[in-house]
Amino acid sequence: MRLDTVDQQLINHYQRNLPVCERPYREMADTLGISEDEVISRLAVLQQQQVLSRVGPVFEHSQAGASLLAAVAAPVEQIDLVAARINSAPGVNHNYAREHLYNLWFVMTAPDEDTLDERLDELEHQLKLPILRLPMVEGYHIDLGFDIDWDALP
Amino acid sequence: MSTSTLKSEQARFTDQDRELILATQEGLPLVSDPWGELGRQLGMPADEVLSRFQHMQETGVIRRVAAVPDHYKLGYRYNGMTVWDVSDDAISTMGQQVGDLPFVSHCYRRPRHLPYWSFNLFAMVHGTSREEVEHKAAQIRELLGDTCSGHTILYSSAILKKTGLRLRKQADKP
The missing domain is CATH 3.30.70.3460 (Alpha-Beta Plaits)
Structure with missing residues (x-):
């Protein structure tokens, strides 16, 4: 799946953690230099395309x-x-x-x-x-994602 | 972040927390004020929703909040579970180092079951081809050096079921 640079940045920045604050999408928007509405609509599209399996909490x-x-x-x-x-x-x-x-x-x-x-x-x-x-005896890296090499993707 | 299970009563959640988990386990509302939206659903003020959420993060009930990508959908069609037989005295150090590699998505120590299963370190590696997975596994092999006496890669050939952790309203309550 080909994504544009803004979508790639969204995933790069927020696949591990997104800000848990009063207006999370506005804070993301400020970081990325786009509008809050655009952050929300891009996240919605990516979720709908199942490129994002979820935008939200990962429970322990x-x-x-x-x-x-x-x-x-x-x-x-x-x-x-x-x-x-x-x-x-x-x-x-x-x-x-x-x-x-x-x-x-x-x-x-x-x-x-x-x-x-x-x-x-x-x-x-x-x-x-x-x-x-x-069973897990010790966890060294628990489901935190990994760096995506966008150029290598088909 | 290093380890593992914060299994304790203190981290157990309240009924309101449980409601909040049920309301968010499929994802946060994609609206400008997600906490206010959740508050309306749950009959709770927005700031209470946010502070409960933050509290669950602090106690470790919530591991993280993120835009979680589906790697398969992105094009990582090859998912290799690399498994390693690492000497017991080296495994904690080496496990941490393998877990810190930028391309490893999960890394755990698990028990051996001799003679059937001798591998005690599991590291998940994703690639767009088998060659890519093998190239990454070779880097792990090099890092482990003498501490490792065997390994293999188990490629997934089909995802037969995949659902995240889901709380159910009644059924799973003890």
């Missing part, structure tokens, strides 16, 4: 309960079925197929640690496959 998962990254090695011929079962299990909010013996990677969440374990035990029982449980 650990404070809303427990979560962990989990993986299973699904037999290739059953991968769709296994993936569907994982997706319909309570608390699953991400599920990626990856090219590896462990070919399904998902995030399981729950209100607390005990419920999380129960949900994983239940899913394990349902899938009849062992679940690799990979």
Whole structure:
């Protein structure tokens, strides 16, 4: 997706943090040298095009309960079925197929640690496959985005 | 910012905070006075909305407030989860250094499960091609040096489900 320079700057400046003040969009406008209305309409268009997945708060998962990254090695011929079962299990909010013996990677969440374990035990029982449980032990860089190399994009 | 879980009662949120989370988890209103708009929805003065929001940032309930891009949509079609077997005595230092690389979007230490899984450091790398992901992984490999005894890259082949953290009105309450 080709974006103009102003959209690129909007993302460069505000993909990590935007000002949480009385008039956030006006402050962004002043920084970028455009009007507040233009900031608002550009953000709305980018959101509508799904270039921005959201303009707003990113909540700390650990404070809303427990979560962990989990993986299973699904037999290739059953991968769709296994993936569907994982997706319909309570608390699953991400599920990626990856090219590896462990070919399904998902995030399981729950209100607390005990419920999380129960949900994983239940899913394990349902899938009849062992679940690799990979909770975060230490976070070094937690979902803060990365520098976008606009020239390298198609 | 370094680490991790501020798991504590003090950081737990109030019912009003919860209402505010429910009202903003899809995004802030894109109007000139977003706090006033939220205040009208929630029956709360605008300055209270803003101060609750700021308080949740301070206590870490809100990690950040941002214009979050969808990297796939931008053209980063290759998402490589690079995983590394790093010696236990070096991992905290090296994990921080890998996390500080400008192209790494997430970096975590996770447990090994021997003999099935020997990798304890996870770093997410995005690229417009496999070559780009591999080139970035090579930079991580170089940085880790002798502390690393193995690695692999797991490319995503399909996103089967992706929803952010969502609070639900009743269902998920303990």
